[in-house]
Amino acid sequence: MLTITDLKASVAGNDILKGVNLSVNEGDVHAIMGPNGSGKSTLANVLAGHPAYTVTSGTATYKGENLLDKEPHLRAREGLFLAFQHPVEIPGVTNAYFLKNALNALREHNGEEPVDAVEFRTILEENIRIVGIDNALLKRPVNEGFSGGEKKRNEILQLLVLNPALAILDETDSGLDIDALKIVASGVNHFRADDRAVVVVTHYQRLLNYIEPDFVHVLMDGRIVKSGDRMLAQELEARGYDWIRDELSEGDAA
Amino acid sequence: MTQELEMRFIEQSHQLDTSATSPLSALRAKGLKSFREQGFPNSRMEEWRTTDINPIRNVNLSYLHKIDSPQCDQHALTGAWWRAVLKDLPTVTSWNGHVAANSKHPDVPCVDMRILTDNDHTPATPGAVPGRVAELDEYPFAALNTAFLEQAICVTAAAVADDGETQPALHVAHCVSATDGNPHVHPRLVIHVQPNASLRLIESTCGVTDQPYLVNTVTEIVLEEGASLEHIRIQDDAPGAFSFGNIYVRQEANARYVSFALNMGAAIARNEFLVDLKGEHAECVLNGLYTGSRSQLLDTHSIIRHSVPHCTSSELYKGIMDGDSRGVFRGLIHVLPHAIKTSAYQTSRALLLSKTAKVHAKPQLLIFNDDVKCSHGATVGGLDLDAFFFLQSRGLSPSRARGILTAAFGGEPFRELEFSELTSALTDRLREQYAE
Known part of the structure; x- marks a missing residue:
């Protein structure tokens, strides 16, 4: 579904990604872990097409096409979804209005009829239950005055309503208490399916207790330096990242 | 002369x-x-x-x-x-x-x-x-x-x-x-x-x-x-x-x-x-929106005079300026010596959609007693790029995203209007107008 080859990217003139290779197949859940400043969020944002990030070389192929050439809204319409680390507040645009318009933009792209008010309400009600959001938040402006947990649940609500093929979660666990974490994880698990893929970007192993990854990668200094199964995440939790750094420098020395 | x-x-x-x-x-x-x-x-x-x-x-x-x-x-x-x-x-x-x-x-x-x-x-x-x-x-x-x-x-x-x-x-x-x-x-x-x-x-x-x-x-x-x-x-x-x-x-x-x-x-x-x-206890709300394009010059001047105690005034003006247009906002809140317990708030915000559009904002407070609550603020800037990217990342086209965000910005002064048909017609109009 997604193949990233030797991807290099910079932000504000600083090289952050220094050659990332990653392959994600349908049905996979990948976790990308790494210390602060290793480039995890950059990778997520580059894939979604954030204009602040510049791809300097390398490729990313999504569903057989060059992803990096596409404008952000076209990436979204073709099924790529980024759950933001810091969801933005949009005063004056209600959550329900925004979601309905986003859903209809995707449907139009897929040659489907727009949802009417009744259909939309049905879709919403089904997914609101899963993420445990208060109905009133739908009538409020997007994320305005939401608590940290509400903002993250709102991201997962968008994920479920928009129903993409590839979900990239950028530190969705940051700032969540354990109850909110479980709800967010159950939303993601609900989303998980054989024809969909998930990339979970996280600093801590905690979220991975609830979203069990098939693969775990360690991103350090702009490169994926180690990959493994979920046992790797537990090892990182127990031992931190320094032992990987040590391993790497030994490798360099040898 | x-x-x-x-x-x-x-x-x-x-x-x-x-x-x-x-x-x-x-x-x-x-x-x-x-x-x-x-x-x-x-x-x-x-x-x-x-x-x-x-x-x-x-x-x-x-x-x-x-x-x-x-x-x-x-x-x-x-x-x-x-x-x-x-x-x-x-x-x-x-x-x-x-x-x-x-x-x-x-x-x-x-x-x-x-x-x-x-x-x-x-x-x-x-x-x-x-x-x-x-x-x-x-x-x-x-x-x-x-x-x-x-x-x-x-x-x-x-x-x-x-x-x-x-x-x-x-x-x-x-x-x-x-x-x-x-x-x-x-x-x-x-x-x-x-x-x-x-x-x-x-x-x-x-x-x-x-x-x-x-x-x-x-x-x-x-x-x-x-x-x-x-x-x-x-x-x-x-x-x-x-x-x-x-x-x-x-x-x-x-x-x-x-x-x-x-x-x-x-x-x-x-x-x-x-x-x-x-x-006493009079209340005044002055809200407005100016939308300029071409070489339009759109100006709002206001003076709110608080002459007696316990009055409230609030003012929210927004501008959406494109092309070579120019906006002017000058708001004076004048609180006279006897007008204690005055509450007066003023906000002026402008959105510049082109490099050549300009806004001159001049908030003024003239307060002649100590027992008041007054504030003012003025901002001039472009579209919120994070919000703009966010909407696109959910599948909305750049033009649609721009229309939605600009309408949300411009609609704020009218949101408390009880004449909701007008508010929603204005919002629709702004969404279309700026989705180009």
């Missing part, structure tokens, strides 16, 4: 009936005297420093004496998006500054509307006469309006008999049609809301012409104790027009004045508000 243009206006006003001894003719003489002393403003005056009105001097403006029914096609007006919202409201229309003598006045419960002239000067209430609250010194355009005061639309709103009745509403439309020449027109509207009465007033200006013209309104508003007025102003004048609005408000105790001004048409437009909070 009298220049050629001033002379032309003065000569034209001399052609009005000076033999009349009516209250209106006395006001005209006063207005002419004041205009003769002031002339048109120039950019050496502090309040006009950023508002250059010299383009008016290049147009051969003339006064239309005849009070005819309009020759133009009224249907030409119905195209505007806001007209569709207002179409079922009781409406009185002035054409080129005059309400035709044969026009039928709308019948609105609790509302008495009269057209005062030299020949017919019997007001419904002593408060419903022109000249009570308009100030002419320092207001050259109000002086000019007064110099040409042949007619005044005077409205008195009385309290409804019981609470079950709905708030009366009235639309006063000032239209200009220039089949030949460049008219200058000076509509006068007087609103008197009696104790505990309430009224929704929509005042609009627009033109059915490609020719430049000058429309220069004076609106005088007296709100008696406990009275309430929702005043919506829509300025949608023709692209070449010069549009000036002078709004004077006097509020007695517990009176509430809520103004929503939409300034979008004309080449040069300026609204000047002067609100006098005369009675």
